[in-house]
Amino acid sequence: MENVLYESKIQTRIGELISFASDEGVCLLEFSDRPELADEIADLKKSFQAELVQESHPLLTNLAAELDRYFKGELTFFQSPVIYTGTDFQKRVWASLNDIPFGSTRTYKEQSEILGDVRAIRAVASANGKNKLAIIVPCHRVIGTNGNLTGYAGGIERKRFLLELERKIAGPMDLFS
Numbered sequence: 001m002e003n004v005l006y007e008s009k010i011q012t013r014i015g016e017l018i019s020f021a022s023d024e025g026v027c028l029l030e031f032s033d034r035p036e037l038a039d040e041i042a043d044l045k046k047s048f049q050a051e052l053v054q055e056s057h058p059l060l061t062n063l064a065a066e067l068d069r070y071f072k073g074e075l076t077f078f079q080s081p082v083i084y085t086g087t088d089f090q091k092r093v094w095a096s097l098n099d100i101p102f103g104s105t106r107t108y109k110e111q112s113e114i115l116g117d118v119r120a121i122r123a124v125a126s127a128n129g130k131n132k133l134a135i136i137v138p139c140h141r142v143i144g145t146n147g148n149l150t151g152y153a154g155g156i157e158r159k160r161f162l163l164e165l166e167r168k169i170a171g172p173m174d175l176f177s
Contacts, residue, residue: 003050006057010064013071014158017134020044020052021059025081028132029063031154040132047085067135073169076102078136086130093127100141103170105163107145129153135162 003022009032010017018037020028028044030037045052062080069075084091096115100106106114108128112121128139134154140162144150152159 003048005044005048005050005052006060007052007054008056008060008064010060010067012067014154014161017067019060019063021057021063022048022050022083023057023059025083026059026063026133026136027083027085029134029136030132031134031158034153036153044085044132063136070135071165073165076166076169080136082133082136085132086127089123090127090130093124094131094133094137094139097128097131097137097139097141100138102138103166105141105143108142108151109145111142125151141166 005020005022005027008019010019010029016032018028018030018032018041019026020041027048028040030040034040041052044050059080063078066075066078066080070078084094086094092115093111096111099114108121108125109118111128112118112124115124125142128142129151131137131139131153134140140152140154140159142151149156149159149163
């Protein structure tokens with residue numbers, strides 16, 4: 001195998017994150033306690049036909065610095081290049097997450113409407129759940145139609161923390177309506 005994916009662990013206020021990057025971009029950022037993590041890593045290895053190495057890479061160093069600034073309230077948009085690995089539909093869904101303004105939320109129904117098919121709400125929710133780029137691709141900003149904090153692979157308490165952090169930084173607004 002000629003391809004290499006670099007792995008790094010990043011400590012945050014809400015838990016340890018595992019990150020992977022190629023020379024082109026970050027391809028995974030997940031909480032280390034996510035049950036599906038081993039499967040996601042195996043899929044990455046297969047998708048990239050890559051060897052996994054636990055060593056630093058400039059993209060991962062930059063990502064760690066961006067996350068530090070995010071948690072300090074100094075960063076509202078991530079600049080790290082990312083690589084989506086999934087189906088074309090999943091990639092469209094994940095790309096649409098970046099259109100949700102910092103400090104705001106969108107419902108799964110609204111996200112489905114924006115993507116052109118309100119009936120695809122379950123497929124959209126499923127794709128959000130398969131997002132391999134926690135925090136930087138902000139699936140935590142998607143909530144239930146009734147305002148409930150549902151469906152975050154990192155756990156509801158982490159989702160609540162991230163939304164509250166963003167609300168404090170963005171200023172007064174009602175995130176849950």
